[in-house]
Amino acid sequence: MQGKFKNIFIQGPITHGFIAESIENHCHKKNIGGHSIFLGQVRADEKDEGNVTAIEYTAYEQMALEKAHEIREDIFQKYPLICAHIYHSLGVVKSGQISLFVFTSSEHRKAAFDACEELVERIKAELPVWGKELIEGEKFAWKENISNFNDKYNK
Amino acid sequence: MQGKFKNIFIQGPITHGFIAESIENHCHKKNIGGHSIFLGQVRADEKDEGNVTAIEYTAYEQMALEKAHEIREDIFQKYPLICAHIYHSLGVVKSGQISLFVFTSSEHRKAAFDACEELVERIKAELPVWGKELIEGEKFAWKENISNFNDKYNK
């Protein structure tokens, strides 16, 4: 079953080399006029308990891949995109490092812009991924995205 | 006078290495949570005269730097940004290569998204830059951005 869905997960941080390579891979698609890229970077937030040094990501991987597939299909239906890519880290990503990389390409810029933003919003709201903020001195706090997270049975 | 304004021009295409390096330079700003990047890529458009092989960019450089400075100041006023960068190619950029790189960073993603899109729109509408589409067989056509370009005396 796993094979049916494109993998989006990368162990550890998303490197600058990986991002550059992804951009370079699109230079042969000569109908592309604009790329929109979002990068999520881990902040060294100050908490009451101390500074965040890293986020450790876990996911319900199979469900996340199925949901990412569904989101991608929706977005290709909605916008005239040429490409759309989603990459998310798993495991420990230190502050200052990249944990989310969303990349859309289209002939004219508007579609790439709108699709990228919508992908990021949907990823944050709908992908079963959890970030555990690691705080100096072996403490931690569970991150929560600001969203309408309804309770049990989604009511 | 030139020294007063940050240079935005790069001779030839904007390379993937340059983009990767720019992203990497931000890993020490630990209050950044999101980056939004726009890349403009030269399309191999089919024209009546043939396929576009490259765009040759020229600019009224000093005016463009002054205007870019003004646009950047406006955008920092309007959005809670941590960083904003603009790079534009001059000279020949082949189809498939990158000629515009706009890069915004903020604590929370919304500001980066909105500011990046607004910067791109303003750059295309307001910077005195011209693209000459080079077409196979030594032909050419002058590119025109779709915008409300009023005539003389800006009326």
Added chain:
Amino acid sequence: MITVKVFGRLTDYTIKNEFNLTGVKDTDQLLKTLFNKYPMLEGLKFKVSVDRKIINENTALHNGSEVAILPPFSGG
């Protein structure tokens, strides 16, 4: 047999992240069993998925069903 997966902050309150249950016929019954075992979970926010789809009401379970208890997402 039903597989139950627990994620995120909820794993702070359970001994295992994944375990099996038998003799529960729907998600209401499963949650009751779970709350008996881990009373702390009852006060926490979460959604429930069956076979990787979030459910909106009490849902029948079958042999082989995969149930997950999902606290608020925090990816990105």
Added chain:
Amino acid sequence: MITVKVFGRLTDYTIKNEFNLTGVKDTDQLLKTLFNKYPMLEGLKFKVSVDRKIINENTALHNGSEVAILPPFSGG
């Protein structure tokens, strides 16, 4: 002396991209001189800048003014 710069498609119709003019006191007069020299320019779309600011009406020129004739922009 006034410096005149010409850009983009307009350069297809002028011999030089930059030249100097004397004896023009405002932009109306400058455009008239320009159209006399390059009649093709008159039918084209452009804006006018003085000292790198786009102007909205006839504008007085002084010794050292930098005037530019700017066809529709096409950066990016």
